[in-house]
Amino acid sequence: xxxxxxxxxxxxxxxxxxxxxxxxxxxxxxxxxxxxxxxxxxxxxxxxxxxxxxxxxxxxxxxxxxxxxxxxxxxxxxxxxxxxxxxxxxxxxxxxxxxxxxxxxxxxxxxxxxxxxxxxxxxxxxxxxxxxxxxxxxxxxxxxxxxxxxxxxxxxxxxxxxxxxxxxxxxxxxxxxxxxxxxxxxxxxxxxxxxxxxxxxxxxxxxxxxxxxxxxxxxxxxxxxxxxxxxxxxxxxxxxxxxxxxx
Numbered sequence: 637x638x639x640x641x642x643x644x645x646x647x648x649x650x651x652x653x654x655x656x657x658x659x660x661x662x663x664x665x666x667x668x669x670x671x672x673x674x675x676x677x678x679x680x681x682x683x684x685x686x687x688x689x690x691x692x693x694x695x696x697x698x699x700x701x702x703x704x705x706x707x708x709x710x711x712x713x714x715x716x717x718x719x720x721x722x723x724x725x726x727x728x729x730x731x732x733x734x735x736x737x738x739x740x741x742x743x744x745x746x747x748x749x750x751x752x753x754x755x756x757x758x759x760x761x762x763x764x765x766x767x768x769x770x771x772x773x774x775x776x777x778x779x780x781x782x783x784x785x786x787x788x789x790x791x792x793x794x795x796x797x798x799x800x801x802x803x804x805x806x807x808x809x810x811x812x813x814x815x816x817x818x819x820x821x822x823x824x825x826x827x828x829x830x831x832x833x834x835x836x837x838x839x840x841x842x843x844x845x846x847x848x849x850x851x852x853x854x855x856x857x858x859x860x861x862x863x864x865x866x867x868x869x870x871x872x873x874x875x876x877x878x879x880x881x882x883x
Contacts, residue, residue: 664843664853665781665836671861675739676868679747687754697752704755714749717742732854739858739865746869753876761880768879769872776829777864780836791834797827817877825874832867835860 686692696710706714724730724738753762780787801824808816839860846852 661840661843664857665839667857668839668860668864671739671857672865672868675743675861675865678740678743679750679869682744682747683750683754686748686751688751693751693755696748697755699755704752706749706752710749710752713745717745720745730855732851732858735855735858739862742862743865750869750873753873756882757876757880758883762876765876765880766872769868769875772829773832773864773868773871776832777836780833781840783833783837787834787837790830791838794827794830794834797823798831801827821874821877825871825878828867828870828874832864832871835863835867839863 686696696707696713698705698707698710720738720742724734727734801820804816804820808820839856842856842860843853846856
């Protein structure tokens with residue numbers, strides 16, 4: 637995964653600034669987007685299962701005084717993707733198979749933990765927010781794909797902002813400030829909107845840097861899909877927190 641580090645500096649060669657006509661690149665990106673789309677379908681199915689199927693729901697989530705939260709098992713599942721990402725980031729000689737396992741493990745864990753959203757929000761608001769997120773994601777990814785401007789500086793700034801956002805969210809778990817929650821949701825939405833464009837451009841450059849190495853391309857497809865999947869999921873959750881109608 638070290639070859640696909642968000643923090644790695646990448647320079648766009650002048651002769652590759654316009655890549656929209658490259659058939660190989662289009663095929664590579666289509667593979668990434670297809671994997672993201674399938675991952676979202678799997679996550680949606682698991683979220684519906686854990687949020688609606690009583691035996692699983694009661695193991696994963698708790699309802700107290702109208703507030704929906706995680707059980708101990710739910711907390712483990714919710715934080716497990718972070719552990720998988722950290723573990724994989726230190727792995728050496730990542731293979732296409734291990735990259736694929738990492739992707740689907742994280743997709744499945746996040747999907748299972750998102751059953752809490754099914755319990756908190758109405759089905760109509762979830763569907764509306766999903767469509768809004770998909771539209772914004774498509775536009776932002778297209779912008780990242782077509783722009784000739786190097787987004788490395790913006791990406792580095794946004795990555796630092798994402799870490800700061802995590803810290804703010806942890807602090808607000810204790811403060812329970814509604815104003816801080818609103819600020820976190822707005823800033824989080826902006827951060828992951830920018831990261832969508834940045835990650836798309838980074839994927840584009842990765843394709844050329846790999847020089848046709850099929851094994852490395854397969855690894856990049858999995859980790860690239862993971863980056864864009866996480867961008868989408870975070871945008872969706874922040875938008876839902878801002879616009880969603882609670883049950």
